[in-house]
Amino acid sequence: MTPLNDNNGLEVPFYHSKLGTEWQRQELLKRFTGESRPKLDHIICTNAFGMGLDVPDVRLVIHWQQPSSVEDYLQEFGRAGRDGAQSVAVIFKEEVRGGGRDVGLLRYMAEKTSFRAATDESSARRILAHRTQQIADLRNLLEGDGCYRDRLVSYFEGPKAGGRQGLGRAILNAVFSARPSTRRFRYCCDHCAAMSPRLESLPEHVTAVFGKHR
Template sequence: MMIFVPTRKIGEALQKYLREQRLETAFYHSQLGDAWKREQLLKRFSGESRPELNRIICTSAFGMGLDIKNVRLVVHWQHPSSIEDYLQEFGRAGRDGKASAAVLLHDRADARRDIGLLRFMADRAVGNAQLSPADALIASNHKAAQIDQMARLVTKNGCFREALVGYFTDSSRTTRRSLSTWLLEFVFAERGVRMQTADCCDFCQQRLISKQGQLAFIGKVLAN
């Protein structure tokens, strides 16, 4: 399991909390000792050294160097600064082709705080790049737009998976089926929500629970 965090401070707080829950978890970041120590930590996580690690916390910038094929779960403590970054990071899971999961945690009530943190980090990175004032403004605006775009994707209503795929493929969602079509599929077909058991996203899970309740009601009506 990999847990992505936006800052070292947040990672250290999470590491402390997990330790208090008796879940000792290594934390990989830029200021972790020297290169040898970081390399040894990676080897333990990849199973090349002992004792092995099956979970690790990492900052977004340095977690990109982790390329472990059997990662089953990737967790984001909050959404990253761009959709492209999110794709690269959750892509750490399931590189061996086996079933894996990606979980993105977010709190609508604290969304402004999370966005503010990402913008602060982006502005600091732009400031450290020693760009001209004009180029710095362009870079800052571009990063802010990417952060806002990712935030909208996370908080919008609808299937998160479809929205994510649509961003990269520029595909539009199919036309919504009518109620009569949906009822015909329920009565005569073996497809539809009765067969839907795979996890997708929070929106789809809530929709599935709601439709299962509707199906139970319609089934009772058709039985009478």
């Protein structure tokens, strides 16, 4: 594989497990983290890229295909915005009934790895059923209605409990709770942006990533 280049000097190299030598792979990592020059601001990579790295100022993560589970997707797009500044995660998904080629490929890989990992057919089928459900869970999450952030939180924490907390509990929580305050950003998700015209545009420091090399 060769790097993706454009006429404006934008270099976007590929990072994968079979890329060159170990030194070349490490050098590419160092360029992305700013330890080597010339520094890289964009990279195309597999989902294993970034494991163990702490790059706080990643502003944009793009998924060309659907990951295999909600947990994987959260871990992968969570590499953006670790410094607390607003960042953006974009995922391209096929608008095809049943999931299309991407989901079909994920199911195929799940079947292959499940039967390799298990010692008997019964165990393999249980593993496969679990992995197939994980693929469906993420597909349903991406295609659901309402605020994406709320749906993601509900997936891990369950539905919000109804009813208001009493005044006394509210005061105790405000005084003694060590929970950090949640930062609010102007842009939440596509659904929330569509609800208000003033939220339709992304933050300027994020759109700069797209427009920088135009």
